[in-house]
Amino acid sequence: MPLGHWFASKRNNKASLNPESVNQKLTDGDFERLWIQCYNCSERFPKKDIQENRMVCSACGYHFRINSWERIHQITDSFEELNASLRPKDPLNFTDTAPYAERIEKTEAKTNLKEAVITGIGKISDTKFALAVMDFSYMGGSMGSVVGEKITRLIETALEENLSLIIFSSSGGARMQEGTYSLMQMVKTGAALAKLHEAGLLYISVLTEPTFGGVTASYGTLGDIIIAEEGARIGFAGRRVIEQTIRQKLPADFQTANYLLKYGQVDMVVQRQQLKESLYRLIQLHQKSLTLAGPVSSRQL
Amino acid sequence: MTQPLFEPFDFEKPIYTIQEKIEELMRISEETGVDFQSEIDKLSARAEAFRMNVYKNLQPKEKVQIARHPQRPSAIEVIRQLSPQTWFELHGDRAGQDDQAVVGGIIEFLDRPVMVVGTQKGRGMKENLVHNFGMPNPEGYRKAMRLFSHANKFGMPIVTLIDTPGAYPGIAAEQHGIGIAIAHNIREMARLRVPIVSIVLGEGCSGGALGIGVANEIYMLEHALYTVISPEGCASILWRSPEYAAQAAESLKITAQDLFAFEMIEGIIPEPLGGAHYDPQMTIESVRSSLLSSLTTLTQLSPEELVEQRYQKFRKIGAFEESVLTR
Known part of the structure; x- marks a missing residue:
């Protein structure tokens, strides 16, 4: 359940509290609201305890999927959102089993989000950085025009204000309902990152559960440092597509964070509890080096 | 007949x-x-x-069939006809592989050396096994990038010929970073200081096409397609059955005419009635004339202008709403 829902249901719950209902037995619905079961070890916990533990199972360390605002809350001390008003359009007038325009309305109502990424300026202690956090609950974190545009504008802001960039990816890939408009966002964001690269600014890409397709094949993997969050599954092609193509069973750990680490595709696998500290330290180290060595223009890229 | x-x-x-x-x-x-x-x-x-x-x-689903016709002119055929005298094929990623799904090398065109890199589909099973049905592995994209860098070093314009069902979905491809290889090519192609022209000969599928597709100008053959996902793949995800491929082909707006209307490509190269396979030679002559005019214009631009023009071409792509009240 997304956090927004949880809050909403909590509010509803409070409103309906009266002396009679207090003494009633817990229904299944109440149980679900207050308790959470780990998908991995099946242990049950009061939801509050898991939330206090950054949505990580205190028994087995399983990382629950979290939404974008929860993530921002976890890794920043303060955050100022940019380009918040961007909303998707339906350039192809696309309809599959339901019209895309309808899906947009429903998703917005359900998630209380305008798109699958939130961008802005984050701060840890006195260190500012450009931050984008994708949200899988908005149409599977798919990358359409808005995601591409917001990421690109954020990169441009990082360039203007000389900031490090952090992008948390979580995406099933390009948004098919926007056809080639979504495909070309891979180039738009990639080309903007070329400018960031030439300017010698640091980009840390954090790949979280799950990151696939067009995001993996563009900004997701263009970080100077690539971090995979513990437990994330990351890849280009989906598991089912690969199985159907090669007609073999895939290893159980295929496309997991540690599998990618083993094959040299990411720099490190980091637990959620350590993420904020790691990001802060990495930015500090790179800024220190740039201060000592001078800007990148004095060296060749 | x-x-x-x-x-x-x-x-x-x-x-x-x-x-x-x-x-x-x-x-x-x-x-x-x-x-x-x-x-x-x-x-x-x-x-x-x-x-x-x-x-x-022709309906989109029919164009898909034509775009995939086995007798459609392939990258190598285009290369040989464009430059019958000069064709130095260059091989390998210098890291252990020579992915034959990507072919490339130096030709002479417009009286100057030009680097051509293309995805190559084979004809028949034997050739297709060599070229992996035109589906590159990461090594193919790294081979392409090596050739692009070579062209950049020596100031050669780059022509890329796109005809691929997509990057290869396999175990080794994932282990060796297929996503990273494509992403890296996108970023580095954006930085190249020579003219780049891409021509979609048949299928331009997804990131697999973009890995050699970041160009100053893009042209598509009349019945070629450019798409974010194959119609079959889209149908099995959104309609939950590949049987809806025809509908997906229609909805995704993947034809050359669609992309021209979206201002994502610079031109459409005419094909003979029925499709390029009815007269490959004539088709390739049409490719030649588009390339001639495109490269003639692009070679006038300075390296800085080329990089900026390419950036702006893709920067403006996107459809969204924005309220002016907030930044």
Whole structure:
């Protein structure tokens, strides 16, 4: 359940509290609201305890999927959102089993989000950085025009204000309902990152559960440092597509964070509890080096 | 013409049925000495009108079939015809592999050396195994990037020829970073200081196409397609069955005409009636003339102008709403 829902249901719950209902037995619905079961070890916990533990199972360390605002809350001390008003359009007038325009309305109502990424300026202690956090609950974190545009504008802001960039990816890939408009966002964001690269600014890409397709094949993997969050599954092609193509069973750990680490595709696998500290330290180290060595223009890229 | 040159597609079959009738009449006429000429003329006129009508009103799913026709001109055929004298094929990623799904090398065009890199589909099983059905592995994208860097170093314009069902979905591809290889090519192609022209010959599928597709100008053959995902893949995800591929092909707006309308490509290269496979040579001559005018213009630009023009071309792509009240 997304956090927004949880809050909403909590509010509803409070409103309906009266002396009679207090003494009633817990229904299944109440149980679900207050308790959470780990998908991995099946242990049950009061939801509050898991939330206090950054949505990580205190028994087995399983990382629950979290939404974008929860993530921002976890890794920043303060955050100022940019380009918040961007909303998707339906350039192809696309309809599959339901019209895309309808899906947009429903998703917005359900998630209380305008798109699958939130961008802005984050701060840890006195260190500012450009931050984008994708949200899988908005149409599977798919990358359409808005995601591409917001990421690109954020990169441009990082360039203007000389900031490090952090992008948390979580995406099933390009948004098919926007056809080639979504495909070309891979180039738009990639080309903007070329400018960031030439300017010698640091980009840390954090790949979280799950990151696939067009995001993996563009900004997701263009970080100077690539971090995979513990437990994330990351890849280009989906598991089912690969199985159907090669007609073999895939290893159980295929496309997991540690599998990618083993094959040299990411720099490190980091637990959620350590993420904020790691990001802060990495930015500090790179800024220190740039201060000592001078800007990148004095060296060749 | 007695036999169709190719196994006709379903939508072409009526054309051949009328053709057969005409031939039948001609045969009877010859055998019996009875003059059927006026009937034959009438039927021929009808056949021609019908043929024009079919080919001028191709549905997206029919274009998909044409774009995938095994006899469609491949990258290597285009290369050989564009530059019959000079073709130095260059091989390998310098890291252990020579992915044959990507071919590339130096040709002479417009009186100057030009680097050509393309995805190559094979004809028949044997060739297709060599070229992996035109589906590159990471090594193919790294080979392409090596050739692009070479071109950049020596100031050669780059032409890329796109015809791929997509990057290869395999175990080793994932282990070796297929996503990273494509992403890296996108970023580095954006930085190249030489003209880049991409031509979509057949299928331009997804990130697999973009890995060699970040160009100053993009042209598509008349029946080529450019798409975020194959219609079959899209159908199995959104409609939960590949049977809806025709509908997906329609909805995704993948034709050259669609992309031209979206201002994502600079031009459409005409094909002979029925598709490039009916006359590959003529098709490649059309490719030549588009390349001539494109490269003539682009070679006038400075390296800085080329990089900026390429950036702006992709920067402006996107459809969204924005309220002016917030930043």
